[in-house]
Amino acid sequence: VISLGIDIGSTATKAVVFTDHILGQSMTPTGWDPKKAGLQVLNEALDAAGVQQSQVGAIIGTGYGRISLPLFTRRVTEITCHALGAHFLHNATRTVIDIGGQDCKVIALDEEGEVTDFIMNDKCAAGTGRFLQIMAAILDVSLDDLGALASTAEPVALSSMCTVFAEAEVTGLLARGVGKAGIAAGVIDTVAQRIHALSGKVPLMEGVTFTGGMARNEQICHRIAHNLGTRLHVPANPQFVGALGAALIGQDLLTSPSSRKGLRHDPSQNLC
Amino acid sequence: VISLGIDIGSTATKAVVFTDHILGQSMTPTGWDPKKAGLQVLNEALDAAGVQQSQVGAIIGTGYGRISLPLFTRRVTEITCHALGAHFLHNATRTVIDIGGQDCKVIALDEEGEVTDFIMNDKCAAGTGRFLQIMAAILDVSLDDLGALASTAEPVALSSMCTVFAEAEVTGLLARGVGKAGIAAGVIDTVAQRIHALSGKVPLMEGVTFTGGMARNEQICHRIAHNLGTRLHVPANPQFVGALGAALIGQDLLTSPSSRKGLRHDPSQNLC
Numbered sequence A, B: 001v002i003s004l005g006i007d008i009g010s011t012a013t014k015a016v017v018f019t020d021h022i023l024g025q026s027m028t029p030t031g032w033d034p035k036k037a038g039l040q041v042l043n044e045a046l047d048a049a050g051v052q053q054s055q056v057g058a059i060i061g062t063g064y065g066r067i068s069l070p071l072f073t074r075r076v077t078e079i080t081c082h083a084l085g086a087h088f089l090h091n092a093t094r095t096v097i098d099i100g101g102q103d104c105k106v107i108a109l110d111e112e113g114e115v116t117d118f119i120m121n122d123k124c125a126a127g128t129g130r131f132l133q134i135m136a137a138i139l140d141v142s143l144d145d146l147g148a149l150a151s152t153a154e155p156v157a158l159s160s161m162c163t164v165f166a167e168a169e170v171t172g173l174l175a176r177g178v179g180k181a182g183i184a185a186g187v188i189d190t191v192a193q194r195i196h197a198l199s200g201k202v203p204l205m206e207g208v209t210f211t212g213g214m215a216r217n218e219q220i221c222h223r224i225a226h227n228l229g230t231r232l233h234v235p236a237n238p239q240f241v242g243a244l245g246a247a248l249i250g251q252d253l254l255t256s257p258s259s260r261k262g263l264r265h266d267p268s269q270n271l272c
């Protein structure tokens, strides 16, 4: 049986076609038209999988934009999907840290991958991909290069958590001749501090999986792991974890839920 | 006896020379050198008053930058100074709402002008002058014109309180052809909502004085008064209230505190 998960996030839209493993996937920026983005990744993921839409038994939608598409068999919160996706990829996961483009969340889950607690920040840009993007722009480096830059110096502590105030603070530091590398490290540390503050409410249990676009950057993973004093499991495609979780729910609808437990996890993960 | 109050805020630095009334005052942007700004307004205010520094019995410092100048007789928090200044200008004041360049606060005071409770936000740019400045820039109007623009249309409700997310939201609204005037009104309403949220912790008691740079703008005052469902007393020079309060503390040091109570309040205030 084939299922399809679509995660329409505020920044990126992702799709995963799944049977007992991932058959195909696709990602595109969400832009201002979540419906269009959703349809695009649907078709691209089907193409990548070499599968016709008629062969798909269930299409599950998640992410803030899931209301925009009428074709879903079911809609599920991104919290549930992230937990299931992370648990599938790494069975020992008890905590998911997700840093998305415009939110961040800490999710606690049990041995079955069911959510037991979570906290999400989607009201404040601090601690999100958006914050890192804005800081990278001020430092005149790409978001991809921010981590590498940060790895070359000791962090400069920033006093502002707020994106707007941190922007002014970093501009002031640059004007005073403070090196970019130390500022870059300080910037990533404030994201870790933000996650730390969230995890005061949902404690980090051992077995932490780090998902979302920021997790692609190895140096960012290292700094955050170091700051939180924990190891982070990083899936090979950390942005697709929510869409994968949605596809897994589709599998549960089409077959007995217990059959999912026999599936193997992705061997290509990293440990920071 | 002559006293001098200096309020070194994050955005603007203000000085007031005082005897039984204001003899002179001066204001300059704080910039990156609070010490320099403090010395500049000190000298300018003395010039405006036609007074020598040697004639001044006490110089009181307030505002976040008060640590930067060594010459103060005493340093006092801006909360205390705003309360005293507002109480002096309008004896019936029981609540001060202050919207500064980078903070906002609600202060409760008693009949003597003593602070009984307060709440301050200086960690988040939402609800501050900085927020309005950024929004005005996106709407391509000056901060001074934002209020007038807002008065010409019904407000468009914004869903984002965060400065960063509101920036993206407003850009999206403009791209969809939504009128600037309604957005301007919506922008000011989010500041009122922020004050409203703060005043959930420190209730607004009747007799509300509105201070800080934003209070200079009549249309902004009207929208905030309307939103909060209260009348706002607006002093003629709302940015100088903290520096005035500091100068009043200087008077208390030089004379008996009770003599201040006989002083008349500023007749040139507005009521929104």
Ligand code: SF4
Binding pocket: A123, A124, A125, A126, A161, A162, A163, A164, A165, B123, B124, B125, B126, B161, B162, B163, B164, B165
């Ligand atoms: S702290 Fe800054 S980034 Fe966070 S909500 Fe406030 S304005 Fe936005």
